[in-house]
Amino acid sequence: MPLPTDPAVLKTSQGLVEVLHGIFGPHPGTRPVHAKGILLEGIFKPTPEAASLSTAPHFHCPSTPILARFSSSTGVPNLPDTDPNGNPRGLALRFMLEESPRHVHTDIITHSTPFFLAKDGPEALAFFRALASGTIEEFLSTHPAALAFVQAEKPFPASFGTERYFGVNAFKFINQEGRETFIRYRVIPVAGESYLNPEQLKEKSDLYLYDELSTRLASGPVIFDLVAQMAQDGDVTDDCTVHWPEDRTLVKLGRVRLNSVMGDNDAEQKRAIFDPVPRVQGIEPSEDPLIDTHAAVYLMSGRERRAV
Template identity: 50%
Template structure:
């Protein structure tokens, strides 16, 4: 994945990383957000209808090996899994197509995003860095949320703790353009839905959990039986906005099943592997293209810049 040549994009990416560092502190060798995580491996099997949507190579095969990283929010490597700030949780999926050839899905457990552009996101982070979220009155964060209703709605969306990473749904933030072998294209957003069903905890039950309950539980669970998710795509209708992550499409839009992920083992040296892997929110594969959402190129740049920084950090 090459570093973008757009100097304005690079500068904005670096400014955002500085704000993450200001909010969460410097933690060499870890991600600036979703720092705490765990990785598992398994297999993706496409559905019978998936080829009607896309000609992507992992859809044309019988199966494809996958690597999946579940994570807590924040850039704090030791954030307790039951800390409310650990939500929304992340789910990043890598389809391993060949040696050094892959395509990824990056998702989190709240459907949507607080802002449309990178500049707005920088404004949100700057407000957060100079405010106490527990005492909002008169703070820059209160002013930002007051002038950005979509951000306020995202902040106010309930984010209950799941009983397991395997009992949570995850959502792609941005729309992608899917094209099949006949050249027909549709825009859609990913949904990763657990076959075991969603299961969320009451606040008191979450508070009583151990600090690493999610990380420990998923390792135990996958050792006993496969952990399965359906990968779905909610399809946009003609006229739907496809370049704004803050806009939800109506629930009556068609949802197509892309396939099933079956996770069968945890990664042995998970700390080392998490330090090395750099997920890419841009698909970079024939049959799935990015939309014109302005967050995509920015997120890809941040992931790459922070990933290189993470890899170059001294071994712990």
């Protein structure tokens, strides 16, 4: 996974890593955001519709091993699950395409709010610097997208397995005929969505999401449908603060079954670096500038974790 070559992207990404460490405090060996998490292993099985949209190998194999990471927001690794700053929750999926002689994979990054707080890296950096300096109210007064993200409803899920997750960036699918289609990912719980009211939340422990996950896995896999929201002509594909209309077609790409917690979880979380750039045939990034910025932030912070 190479760093982007654009010096401006590298400077912005390094600034984001530094300001996030400043906000949440140095926690060596953990991520600067979504620090609290857990890795699971499972299987992905595609639909015929997925194969018709893209030549990506995991859409053409009968099944592909999956590595998944559920997480809570912030860079605080011991944040209570009942703290509202833990929302939105995150879900990263890694499709393990080839193990030997080299590790080949492609990843999807999602969270439980259907858009992001900034359209590009410099705007995201300005947001977090305003948060760090105590000038966030002034910043929000002139940045409506950030204000919409902050004010968006972020309910507490009853389980990681009953939350809906959104890929906020657009990607381009390319099929065998060369037809191109822009999509945004969604990951939808087969068990249905379920959230806690304030009274229910008061009864929960600081680790309720992680404890519930172990209980749920004991009775069977945690299952999601991977879905593509299909863009129409004129839909914005380079700005993740812009919603696509809800009447856009949803195509089921396949089913994700998460079967077990990965062994040696703490060590593997330090090692695993998820990549927002697809880096696989049949799927290309859009012109959304945040994709490269996120990729650089993930790689920089990942190298920090591995060094620890």
